[in-house]
Amino acid sequence: MVVPSHLRALHTEDKEAITDLGPITVAPPGERRSGYFTFTRDPALAKYSWPFFSITGRREGPTFLITAGIHAAEYTGIDAAMRLGRMLDPGQLRGRVLIIPLLNRPGFYERSIYVNPEDNDNMNRVFPGRPDGTWSERFAHWLLNEVIAQCEYAVDLHAGDMIEDLVPFVTYRETGNTDVDGRARRMADAYGAEWLVKAMPTGERSGLLFAAAAARGVAAMIAESGRIGQVEADAVARHVDGVQNILRTVGVLDGEPARVAPARVLNRFEWLRSPVEGFFRCAVRVGDRVKKGQALGEMVDLLGERLEAIESSVDGIVLFLVTSPAIKKDGLLLGVGVPA
Numbered sequence: 001m002v003v004p005s006h007l008r009a010l011h012t013e014d015k016e017a018i019t020d021l022g023p024i025t026v027a028p029p030g031e032r033r034s035g036y037f038t039f040t041r042d043p044a045l046a047k048y049s050w051p052f053f054s055i056t057g058r059r060e061g062p063t064f065l066i067t068a069g070i071h072a073a074e075y076t077g078i079d080a081a082m083r084l085g086r087m088l089d090p091g092q093l094r095g096r097v098l099i100i101p102l103l104n105r106p107g108f109y110e111r112s113i114y115v116n117p118e119d120n121d122n123m124n125r126v127f128p129g130r131p132d133g134t135w136s137e138r139f140a141h142w143l144l145n146e147v148i149a150q151c152e153y154a155v156d157l158h159a160g161d162m163i164e165d166l167v168p169f170v171t172y173r174e175t176g177n178t179d180v181d182g183r184a185r186r187m188a189d190a191y192g193a194e195w196l197v198k199a200m201p202t203g204e205r206s207g208l209l210f211a212a213a214a215a216r217g218v219a220a221m222i223a224e225s226g227r228i229g230q231v232e233a234d235a236v237a238r239h240v241d242g243v244q245n246i247l248r249t250v251g252v253l254d255g256e257p258a259r260v261a262p263a264r265v266l267n268r269f270e271w272l273r274s275p276v277e278g279f280f281r282c283a284v285r286v287g288d289r290v291k292k293g294q295a296l297g298e299m300v301d302l303l304g305e306r307l308e309a310i311e312s313s314v315d316g317i318v319l320f321l322v323t324s325p326a327i328k329k330d331g332l333l334l335g336v337g338v339p340a
């Protein structure tokens, strides 16, 4: 049997070479591979295929995962991931970069906000998932075990959803493992966002991808850039530049990292929800500093009659807000980060 030279190199010169990450065949050293993969072991998942890029350096190094589109209408993350997949040069890499630009594949052409139309659940609330659970739980299980947990680093790119405005920020979760936490903090600081949120949002379900990754020893974070379903060039560029600076900082991409100001830490993340169904008249903008007790807006009924005043429960910064005024009872209104 004649073995192509690049495969021979994989098998003889470098016994540690990684050839597969779960269902994804990684590019040989010095090459880029792109295409689509699926989870063949689960028939419900196998009806979709997911886009990927695999870019492998000739020099040994860590495995770095970039994901986007777990929320299918957060387009700046998806666009940045596609651009990074075409841009990163294997000749400048140490280790390997794997990019999955669109995790919520069922939701993309449906223009789904927040959820996966297969089960109407938020895919970023179901990790670590279950092999016998709902569609989203099964996807989370296979993605986490077969792909994410095989990586040393993971960045999940987000944006303001179709009905959300936000200021750029990064998030990671402290695990108590000083090595993992230290590497995640270096990544978060290298992205170049002004704000860093370390705390869980109040009243929210757990089960986020990056938190499940961190619990498995992967240095993982979220970056948020972009707003209200728009593909604004500066918001995409912030993701592309931020991820490249992280790759340089952790030694995966050649070149000196740009010296960016470390993010300012927000110790709490207060998510305000409406006590009533109605029309939200918002009185603040993202980036505003607000005081405890300050009016943030009001909920009115469909005749314009005031139902509830919405006041801030804390002193802090408005990091995101819901731009659609149509709010169900207990529906999310906005998020306020509380500085250290």
Ligand SMILES: [Zn+2]
Pocket: 070, 071, 074, 158, 159
């Ligand atoms: Zn998101």
